[in-house]
Amino acid sequence: MSTPQPPLPQTAPAPPCPGYTSPIPVVRTHLGHAIAAEWTKMRSVRSTMWTLGVFVLLTIGVGxxxxxxxxxxxxxxxxxxxxxxxxxxxLLVGSVCLITLGVLTMSSEYGTGMIRTTMTACPNRGRVLAAKSIVFFAVAFVVSLVAITLVSLADVALLEGHGARQPTGAEWLKGTVGVSLFVALLGLLSLCVGSLLRHSAGAITVMIGVMLAPLVLALFMFSRALEGVREFLFEYSLPSQFFVFYGAALDEKGPSGWDPLWIVLGLTAAGYAAAHLLLHKRDV
Known part of the structure; x- marks a missing residue:
């Protein structure tokens, strides 16, 4: 007969493994984080400083x-x-710099492939577009306002005693804040076009064409049959809209007062809506 084996000792069950707590705080991301990221990218890129520097030099020098x-x-x-x-x-000449910067703010990431990293870090594509738009618009507006205000103060001082009158408060508001908003929105429209085309050179060409083509076409319309079209292009071309802010509208029937701002605001809203829609439909 076999010798009975002693019972095996009972081992106590292992205590449950304590939960792991990461030393890195985990927070829910929001638009503010995306804005901070876009601001870091904009101010750390050398081309931004060069483009804004040339814009200020042209605005002040030519102005x-x-x-x-x-x-x-x-x-x-x-x-x-x-x-x-x-x-x-x-400001009219310098606006080309803001158009270029607006396009590059979006399209340059497609050219370098950085857009994949951006969308991985922030999968919410609408938030990325909104953050880029907010940062660019704020920078463009502030820089434009500072530059045109300096030019306006200098021009008023220089032209005193040469037939110029003192501008009213409303004229100061339109000639500084109003026109700065106009230029910043024009740059924001360029950002939307850059998002739509995803190609820097193509988007810049399109925006310069939108800005200058109507005026150039109007200059070569000599036929009387095209007189109505010529007047329309003259009145609603973007270069003509600049001077409306200074009370120099080409025709009483055309845009006046703050009308150019509402026109470019409508165009920018349409461009933003199209960019937002296609950004969600297309792959990066």
Whole structure:
């Protein structure tokens, strides 16, 4: 007979493994995080500083040139002319820089492939587009406002005693804040076009064409049958809209007052809606 084996000792059950707590705090992301990321990208890219620097130089340099010519030749402006309008030439030329920067803010990430990293870090594509739009618009508006205000103050001081009158408070508001909003929205429209086309050179070409093509076409419409079309293109071309903010509308029937701001706001809203829709439908 076999010898009975002693019973095996009973082992106590292992205590449950305590839950792991990550030392890295986990928080729910929101739009503020995306804005902070886009602001870091914008201010750390060298092309942003160069583009904004050229914009400021063109806005101030070209904006002061007409006033310096008037002072240098000792001539007078026409009676009652608004001296703020002389600075519009610089902003008109400098707006090309903001158009370029608006396109590059979105399209450059598609060119480098960085857009994949951006969408991985923030899968909410609408939030990415909103963050880029907010950061760009804020930067474009502030830089434009500072530049055009400096030009306006200098022009008023230079043209004092040369037939120019002192602008009213409403004229100061339209000639500084109003036109800065107009230029910033124009740059935001460029960002939307960059998102739609995903190609920097193509989007910049399209935006410059939108800005200059109507005016160029109107200049070569000599036929009387096209007179109505020519007047429409003259009145609603973007370069003409700049001068409406200074009370220099080409025709009483065309845009006046704050109308150019509402026009470009409508165009930008349509472009943003299209960019938002296609951003969710297409692959990165």
């Amino acid at each position: 002061l040139l007409p006033a310096l010519v008037v002072v240098g030749t000792d001539t007078d402006l026409s009676s009652g002319e608004n001296p703020l309008g002389t600075g519009a030439f610089g």
